[in-house]
Amino acid sequence: MAKGNHSEHKKMIDKQYKDLMKHCQTHMEQVDKTLPEPKENLHELLTERGISRRDFVKWTSAATAALMLPPIFRPMVAKAAENFSRLPVVWLHFAECTGCSEALLRSSYPNVDDILLETISLEYHETLMAASGYQAEKCLEEAIHTFAGKFICVIEGALPRGLDGKYLTLGPKGKTGIEVAKEVTSKAAAVICIGSCSAFGNIQAANPNPTDSVSISKALGISTVNIAGCPPNSVNFTGTLLHYLMFGGLPALDSLGRPVWAYGKRIHDYCERRPHYDASEYVDEWGDAGALKGWCLYKVGCKGPYTYANCGKVRFNDGISWPIMAGHGCIGCTEPDFWDTMAPLEKPLPDKSYNGREATVDNIGIALTGITALGIAAHATATALRHKDDDQAQKQEVKHD
Amino acid sequence: MEKITSVKEWSVAIRINHWAMALSIFILIVTGFYIATPFTIAQGETVNKFFMGNVRFVHLLFGVILLFLFIWRVYLAFFSRFHADWKDFLAWTNIKNFIHQIKFYLLITKEGPDYKTLYGPLQSLAYLGLLFMVLVICITGLILMGAGYHKGFTYVAATILTPVENLLGGLAMVRYIHHIFTWFFILFIVVHIYMAFWYDAVLKKGTVSSMISGNIFKKVKE
Numbered sequence: 001m002a003k004g005n006h007s008e009h010k011k012m013i014d015k016q017y018k019d020l021m022k023h024c025q026t027h028m029e030q031v032d033k034t035l036p037e038p039k040e041n042l043h044e045l046l047t048e049r050g051i052s053r054r055d056f057v058k059w060t061s062a063a064t065a066a067l068m069l070p071p072i073f074r075p076m077v078a079k080a081a082e083n084f085s086r087l088p089v090v091w092l093h094f095a096e097c098t099g100c101s102e103a104l105l106r107s108s109y110p111n112v113d114d115i116l117l118e119t120i121s122l123e124y125h126e127t128l129m130a131a132s133g134y135q136a137e138k139c140l141e142e143a144i145h146t147f148a149g150k151f152i153c154v155i156e157g158a159l160p161r162g163l164d165g166k167y168l169t170l171g172p173k174g175k176t177g178i179e180v181a182k183e184v185t186s187k188a189a190a191v192i193c194i195g196s197c198s199a200f201g202n203i204q205a206a207n208p209n210p211t212d213s214v215s216i217s218k219a220l221g222i223s224t225v226n227i228a229g230c231p232p233n234s235v236n237f238t239g240t241l242l243h244y245l246m247f248g249g250l251p252a253l254d255s256l257g258r259p260v261w262a263y264g265k266r267i268h269d270y271c272e273r274r275p276h277y278d279a280s281e282y283v284d285e286w287g288d289a290g291a292l293k294g295w296c297l298y299k300v301g302c303k304g305p306y307t308y309a310n311c312g313k314v315r316f317n318d319g320i321s322w323p324i325m326a327g328h329g330c331i332g333c334t335e336p337d338f339w340d341t342m343a344p345l346e347k348p349l350p351d352k353s354y355n356g357r358e359a360t361v362d363n364i365g366i367a368l369t370g371i372t373a374l375g376i377a378a379h380a381t382a383t384a385l386r387h388k389d390d391d392q393a394q395k396q397e398v399k400h401d
Numbered sequence: 402m403e404k405i406t407s408v409k410e411w412s413v414a415i416r417i418n419h420w421a422m423a424l425s426i427f428i429l430i431v432t433g434f435y436i437a438t439p440f441t442i443a444q445g446e447t448v449n450k451f452f453m454g455n456v457r458f459v460h461l462l463f464g465v466i467l468l469f470l471f472i473w474r475v476y477l478a479f480f481s482r483f484h485a486d487w488k489d490f491l492a493w494t495n496i497k498n499f500i501h502q503i504k505f506y507l508l509i510t511k512e513g514p515d516y517k518t519l520y521g522p523l524q525s526l527a528y529l530g531l532l533f534m535v536l537v538i539c540i541t542g543l544i545l546m547g548a549g550y551h552k553g554f555t556y557v558a559a560t561i562l563t564p565v566e567n568l569l570g571g572l573a574m575v576r577y578i579h580h581i582f583t584w585f586f587i588l589f590i591v592v593h594i595y596m597a598f599w600y601d602a603v604l605k606k607g608t609v610s611s612m613i614s615g616n617i618f619k620k621v622k623e
Contacts, residue, residue: 255563266572269549279450280442290441299439305548306572332573341573349573350437350580361577365584372588376595386508387603
């Protein structure tokens with residue numbers, strides 16, 4: 001019986017994937033007709049950079065698995081990767097540090113993801129383009145006009161709302177960030193927020209937030225795909241674009257707009273130090289015996305248990321390492337308002353202090369309990385004095401009876 | 402003539418619920434503080450150790466028990482066959498009694514107000530507060546439990562509670578609120594035990610044993 005159910009279930013899944021495959025094929029044929037010719041030949045570029053065909057095939061397997069698709073989709077992923085340079089992208093910078101661009105575009109030993117990002121048909125990218133001033137403005141207008149409804153708008157940076165948005169003015173015409181964002185996003189096929197600034201506001205929006213900075217979705221009232229992280233992993237961005245190229249739509253998102261395939265589980269769930277957490281093996285202070293043995297960083301403030309991200313699985317810098325592997329706890333950079341909610345970053349959450357010294361929740365609790373105990377002692381003494389006569393009155397009553 | 406009789410005040414269900422809740426809350430506070438500030442066990446091999454895992458298991462087990470005890474208690478408040486006491490939780494709305502009761506607690510008057518409800522005005526407010534605390538700690542607990550487990554009841558609960566998680570500001574805030582409410586429970590327990598003893602000592606009706614025997618002594622005029 002159980003076996004019958006199992007095979008039926010398998011059949012159902014197979015059918016779903018077959019339908020998905022059909023959808024993917026028809027969409028990609030459509031794309032072939034509508035999108036402009038590829039600007040660059042990916043395979044030539046890969047050979048130039050010393051990446052063999054075999055490495056590329058290996059990468060397609062990894063990317064397919066990362067997107068939670070079965071291996072039959074590998075050729076489609078390869079095709080989508082070849083189409084990468086055909087997808088027009090307008091990349092906007094608002095209140096941010098350009099760290100996300102740096103992290104995605106600058107790696108000493110680029111892997112396929114990084115090279116793919118280099119092939120993106122960037123119609124407009126303030127940091128990378130040669131044009132400036134009115135010329136740059138013209139580029140943007142042309143891109144929006146030519147690819148209206150087809151281009152992907154990638155946004156890096158939060159939008160300050162203070163002073164009517166004048167905390168952020170851009171370009172030769174002195175437009176505010178909100179004006180530019182409204183103009184471009186209204187014509188985009190999809191808006192991808194890269195980095196925690198555009199996704200959730202990040203440090204600009206942290207308390208006390210003098211410029212009233214907010215995320216793109218909050219500032220414009222639109223729904224965005226949020227590739228959270230400070231900076232995010234390039235895999236999460238390329239994966240989302242691959243998904244868009246393959247299926248013509250955005251991947252499944254969680255309640256905060258983050259792709260589920262990348263942000264579905266917590267750092268804590270993927271963590272290689274997790275067994276040490278369950279075994280009560282903790283680093284008590286930096287550089288102690290536990291730290292040397294690679295024990296759990298929970299007590300030195302790791303925020304992995306509260307953070308949804310796949311850092312432990314995909315890692316950074318060509319898969320070499322990631323924060324917890326390097327010996328520092330997670331700071332929770334993929335979560336909204338993490339500068340406020342995750343502080344103090346190198347201490348456990350209950351050690352958050354209200355006066356900069358000892359006023360943590362536990363110390364306040366101990367003090368309140370102590371005060372209550374003192375109050376009880378005083379009240380009990382007062383009651384004993386006040387109701388002293390009750391016993392005598394009762395005794396007299398008994399005698400009287 | 403006055404006669405002292407024993408009157409049934411608490412049904413068996415309420416008494417079992419009370420002590421089961423007391424036990425779970427005690428276990429949850431102890432295990433909860435371990436999870437918040439664990440000590441390191443340095444001896445032995447990692448494979449042979451699972452202390453945090455076991456403590457978390459006990460914490461989750463009694464957390465779910467507390468949730469069902471809470472649901473049972475709310476059910477009893479409305480549908481108890483002995484005495485559905487939901488109206489008694491509103492005793493604090495009687496302002497005159499409320500002020501009188503405070504005077505009695507502050508030892509200004511020697512006699513407390515005469516209320517017909519099961520709880521006094523301040524008691525009703527305190528117990529309403531306790532039920533609210535249990536609700537908050539259960540909801541935040543379910544969110545934290547569901548964050549690491551993606552199956553069954555836990556998953557369904559966590560999915561339903563996702564808007565609450567976002568409203569509170571993410572898992573970190575949920576966990577912080579969970580921690581703060583633990584201290585409210587500790588303060589409640591200290592005052593609750595003292596007040597039970599105080600009532601027993603001042604009114605001499607057997608308040609403490611009433612939660613065991615179910616009966617309280619009352620003076621009845623013949």
